[in-house]
Amino acid sequence: MSSNPTKKAPWRSLKKRRKAFDTDMRAMFAADKRRSERYSVKIPGLLFDYSKNRINEEVMGDLFALARSCKMEKWREQMFKGAHINGTEDRPVLHTACRAPKGSKIKADGENVMPFVHEVLGRMKKFSDAVRSGEWKGHTDKPLTHIVNIGIGGSDLGPYMVCEALKAYTPEDIHMHFVSNVDGTHLAETLKKIDAESTLFIIASKTFTTQETMVNANAAKAWLVKKLGTDAVSKHFCALSVNVDAVKAFGISEFNIFPFKDWVGGRYSLWSAIGLSICMAVGYENFEKLLAGGHAADKHFREAPLEQNIPVIMALLGIWYRNFWDADAVAVLPYDQYLHRFPAFLQQLDMESNGKNVDRDGNIIKDYKTGPVLFGEPGTNGQHAFYQLIHQGTDFIPCDFIGFKKPQNPIGNQHTLLLTNMAAQAQALMQGRTLAEAGGKVARSFSGNRPSNILLFDILDPYSLGFLIALYEHKVFTQGILWNINSFDQFGVELGKELAGNIEKGKTEGMDSSTSALLNYMKS
Numbered sequence: 001m002s003s004n005p006t007k008k009a010p011w012r013s014l015k016k017r018r019k020a021f022d023t024d025m026r027a028m029f030a031a032d033k034r035r036s037e038r039y040s041v042k043i044p045g046l047l048f049d050y051s052k053n054r055i056n057e058e059v060m061g062d063l064f065a066l067a068r069s070c071k072m073e074k075w076r077e078q079m080f081k082g083a084h085i086n087g088t089e090d091r092p093v094l095h096t097a098c099r100a101p102k103g104s105k106i107k108a109d110g111e112n113v114m115p116f117v118h119e120v121l122g123r124m125k126k127f128s129d130a131v132r133s134g135e136w137k138g139h140t141d142k143p144l145t146h147i148v149n150i151g152i153g154g155s156d157l158g159p160y161m162v163c164e165a166l167k168a169y170t171p172e173d174i175h176m177h178f179v180s181n182v183d184g185t186h187l188a189e190t191l192k193k194i195d196a197e198s199t200l201f202i203i204a205s206k207t208f209t210t211q212e213t214m215v216n217a218n219a220a221k222a223w224l225v226k227k228l229g230t231d232a233v234s235k236h237f238c239a240l241s242v243n244v245d246a247v248k249a250f251g252i253s254e255f256n257i258f259p260f261k262d263w264v265g266g267r268y269s270l271w272s273a274i275g276l277s278i279c280m281a282v283g284y285e286n287f288e289k290l291l292a293g294g295h296a297a298d299k300h301f302r303e304a305p306l307e308q309n310i311p312v313i314m315a316l317l318g319i320w321y322r323n324f325w326d327a328d329a330v331a332v333l334p335y336d337q338y339l340h341r342f343p344a345f346l347q348q349l350d351m352e353s354n355g356k357n358v359d360r361d362g363n364i365i366k367d368y369k370t371g372p373v374l375f376g377e378p379g380t381n382g383q384h385a386f387y388q389l390i391h392q393g394t395d396f397i398p399c400d401f402i403g404f405k406k407p408q409n410p411i412g413n414q415h416t417l418l419l420t421n422m423a424a425q426a427q428a429l430m431q432g433r434t435l436a437e438a439g440g441k442v443a444r445s446f447s448g449n450r451p452s453n454i455l456l457f458d459i460l461d462p463y464s465l466g467f468l469i470a471l472y473e474h475k476v477f478t479q480g481i482l483w484n485i486n487s488f489d490q491f492g493v494e495l496g497k498e499l500a501g502n503i504e505k506g507k508t509e510g511m512d513s514s515t516s517a518l519l520n521y522m523k524s
Helices: 009-020 025-031 057-069 072-080 095-099 114-133 154-165 184-191 211-228 230-236 244-250 266-271 273-282 284-303 310-324 342-354 387-392 414-431 462-482 491-504 513-523
Strands: 040-043 046-049 146-150 175-179 199-204 237-240 329-334 373-375 399-406 452-459
Touching (some): 009 057, 025 414, 040 310, 046 310, 057 072, 057 310, 072 284, 072 462, 095 114, 095 266, 095 284, 095 462, 114 273, 114 284, 146 154, 146 211, 146 273, 154 175, 154 199, 154 266, 154 273, 154 342, 154 462, 175 273, 184 211, 199 211, 199 230, 211 230, 230 237, 237 244, 266 273, 266 342, 273 284, 284 310, 284 462, 310 462, 329 342, 342 373, 342 462, 387 414, 399 414, 414 452, 452 462
Parallel strands (some): 146 175, 146 199, 199 237, 329 373, 399 452
Antiparallel strands (some): 046 452
């Protein structure tokens, strides 16, 4: 049987339903007073309301049938059991093991990985507790209160996002900094804010060869050595890497090396040793709660029936809009300022995973689209920026609204205003404003019928954040299975790196005239 989703019977049925779908959401809500109840999933601490979508029972039935015809449930089990579902790199995908509880048994290539996972977690706890308590001191016997994480991609976006999201759990005497860009300004501006005697640098690089990370790491080391001398490196640096020899050659002691396995992809790595900066910021106990939230989402994804499975439903709605309504983008709109880096984190998770035009069988994909563009900004800031395009633009953009019932910082009625704005925006997108309601003024009318989901949690805490992140991981995984692509490699980003390396070494063979002229202009 073909693995091309367009050859499946449910796909063909969905094409027919799309052509015949002429009822807008306002009318569907008017006709069905129980629509919100019918298209919602409630679990402890979370309401997922997907009633404001261009769907009916027949569409959802076909979408669930499509998931089953693509053997999504079988692929899901293979992932959790450590099968080599990352085919192009021939390895398992087991970031879920990083958040599985002690005593679990999860095998990769015949070996139970859980003793390794929890041995590393134990070392992370011991070291982060020592730094946070002041037991581990710097070269001049001062506590280390400035923590600088140097990484890029998943080694930056994940931990940075989580540390910002959980800032309410970070004590005032701990100051977190994240450096990723090879642009020297990023490091230089960070160094202005810190004191060498009270700074710990975390170098996050699996191979300890990532160009941007190592350039910044060596510059930070030179800065520290100039201030405190070479002997200070072992007290002020630690590494998250598998390349022990390279880390030791850098001057970092073996005690300060925290490894992780190649079955943890970069954009899924905040659950692993890469999460050490999170431990430093919020404490190991809160990091454990983050892991517990992620594991709870794993259980929901693995055990809930597809019809009540939140990440599966999110994924199927995305397929419906991307492939049958030609939606080229999706907006993720967190109504919580602490989540201001969440859309940026999701951009890598989603677009690096599913931005593929080659299927798992090695064929160029020609007859359907894969991953959309993802963007977002916290509400209500986004309302005063790009919501105009979402409401009245010529393309339609499905939206995810994310909110929390309880505020971290209650000030007057501001949290009520925040949540009412979120609810109002979703309502406005759905119902629009008719020409008559706009007083006959065309410019003031808009069609509505713009889809959105609402994820409403009780409160933004480590557990709910872990649950939220894992929901999106599983959404991305599900869509990759349905599109018949490998969501766990990223060969598309490598060519630019190779060419940059060649140019840096002076290799100009085959260079086009534009690039050659650009380089000459730079030199001049």
